[in-house]
Amino acid sequence: MGRDTRKSLTDEYEVSEVLGRGGFSVVRKGIQKCSEGNTRVAIKTLRRFGPFMPSPGSRNSKNSNQALISNALLTNELLVMRKIVEDVSPHTNVIHLHDVCEDSGGVHLILELCSGLLG
Numbered sequence: 001m002g003r004d005t006r007k008s009l010t011d012e013y014e015v016s017e018v019l020g021r022g023g024f025s026v027v028r029k030g031i032q033k034c035s036e037g038n039t040r041v042a043i044k045t046l047r048r049f050g051p052f053m054p055s056p057g058s059r060n061s062k063n064s065n066q067a068l069i070s071n072a073l074l075t076n077e078l079l080v081m082r083k084i085v086e087d088v089s090p091h092t093n094v095i096h097l098h099d100v101c102e103d104s105g106g107v108h109l110i111l112e113l114c115s116g117l118l119g
């Protein structure tokens, strides 16, 4: 897993339909552009409070009803995911975290795609 979170999501992945939504996230399907086999991934995006985002207590932009996450919660999520990757992955019962990207749209966790959830 790379540690440079400033990589642009759209440089590396083609992002397509929404797979699901969590309390602080939206998860979309993606394809890694440079991979030989067009590797399919799940992209979990969390939007943090910050210079590009509305401040806490204000409404989100009209194009998004996604809840925003604090830096502390986001840092904790990343730490937990990285700890799991370092201690457990690869494991058949644990979703692998391939990479992390960050841009003005949020922090994007690039996850192993669970095709069984696609219906």
Ligand SMILES: Nc1ncnc2c1ncn2[C@@H]1O[C@H](COP(=O)(O)OP(=O)(O)OP(=O)(O)O)[C@@H](O)[C@H]1O
Pocket: 019, 020, 021, 022, 023, 024, 025, 026, 027, 042, 044, 095, 111, 112, 113, 114, 115, 117
């Ligand atoms: N790796 C994946 N592959 C396929 N679909 C996924 C994957 N991860 C999440 N999803 C889809 O996105 C939905 C939300 O997942 P998410 O992990 O964001 O839930 P959550 O843990 O409740 O969220 P949060 O961390 O924001 O509280 C899931 O119910 C599922 O439909």
